Structure formats: structure tokens, C-alpha cells
Amino acid sequence: MKELQERIQKDGICINEDILKVDSFINHQVDPVLMEQIGQEFAEHFKDQGITKVATIESSGIAPALMTAHSMGLPLIILKKQPSKVLNDHLFQTEVTSFTKGTSYELTLSSKFISEKDHVLIIDDFLANGEAATGAIRLIRKAHATVAGVGILIEKSFQPGHDKLVAQGFDVYSLARIGHMEAGKIEFIE
Ligand code: G4P
Secondary structure, eight states, X not given: OXXXXXXXXXXXXXXXXXXXXXXXXXXXXXXXXXXXXXXXXXXXXXXXXXXXXEEEETTTTHHHHXXXXXXXXXXXXXXXXXXXXXXXXXXXXEEEEETTTTEEEEXXXXXXXXXXXXXXXXXXXXXXXXXXXXXXXXXXXXXXXXXXXXEEEEEETTSTHHHHHHHTTXXXXXXXXXXEEETTEEEEEO
């Protein structure tokens, strides 16, 4: 997506060869106009697939996922990060360990907001090693719902997340795919 790639070139800060800072327009300060365009792009790509809900993992995925849900006329469910397992019959949980952040959490979803009739689109800001997206898929499947696809704002294509998800047969639609980055230089692939 041209608008997102241009914005990354203009305002993204490459901390090192692995980490891109986008806190001025995605995950600390948020640009609502860009988020609306992103929502429309995902809505167009994933239209007519019988999707019933949009899901994201808190917190940085919420803004683009909400705009996607709004464009599609669907509810948004936010998968919560609990620090430890909660014993509760009405909750689905799965453990996620982030390589990027070096942290673990229990991804949590109330059974009130998902059923076996749901066909869910997952939206998230970054795809790196793919642990967060894989955890979201596991959780949705625990609820016997199905996954329609995964929409990502920024994919770091030099890390294994994209290939892991595609190998499992998922439609992964990334709006900006970074093939290589270093201080002062970000290269996209199509
Ligand atoms: P992982 O398997 O290495 O953990 O990668 P994953 O794709 O699951 O991403 C894990 C978390 O790290 C995500 O945050 C993601 O947004 C963040 N992340 C990965 N690479 C980058 C990067 O280059 N820049 C920034 N700014 N963040 C990155 P999260 O767990 O969803 O938390 P939150 O930030 O949304 O609260």
C-alpha cells in the first residue's frame, strides 16, 4: 500500500537491522486518516469471504483493526494479554512467547464473544516471527471458529513469520513488506 510505505519512509525510524520504530503514526501517536485508509484496504481485500468478526491482539493492532471492522460493518474482538493462566470455564487461553520482546503472556478471549459459527479475520501491526499471529489462530481454533486470513500493516519479510503462516495455508495480506533495513535505509519488496 503506497500511502503506508511512503509514511514508513518518511517517519519510520530504523533502530537497527531488526527493529523499526513507528511510534509517531501507528503505536504511540496514531494517525486516524492513515488508519481509515488501511481499514478500507483490508476491507476490499477480504470482502465477500463470509467473515463475521475482526480480531486483533492488544494493543497496537487495535486502531487499524477497529477501522477494518468499521469498513466491513463487523464487530472487533480484542484478544487480551493476561500475565498468567486464569482458571475460568468461560475463557479460552493460549500461551504466546514473543521472540522480539522476550516476554510470555496468556492470550485470552471470552467465550461470550466467539462461537463455532464465526469466521475471523486477524489484523495486527507487525509480523516478525509470527508468534502473536500463530497464538491468535490457536485461540480462535480453540473456540472452534475458523480463520479467514491475516492482515498485517508491516511485515519484516526477512524474519520467518510470513512463510510460517503461508506454509499453513493462510491468506497473509501485508500492506508493507520490508525486505531489508538498516539505519537510514528501508527497502520494500512487492
Ligand atoms: P515474535 O514472534 O518475534 O514475537 O513476533 P511477532 O510478530 O509475534 O511480534 C511480537 C511483538 O513485537 C508485537 O507486539 C509486534 O508489534 C512487536 N514487533 C515486532 N517487530 C517489531 C518492530 O520492528 N517494531 C516494533 N515497533 N514492534 C515490533 P505485540 O505483542 O502485538 O504488542 P503491542 O506492541 O501491540 O502491545
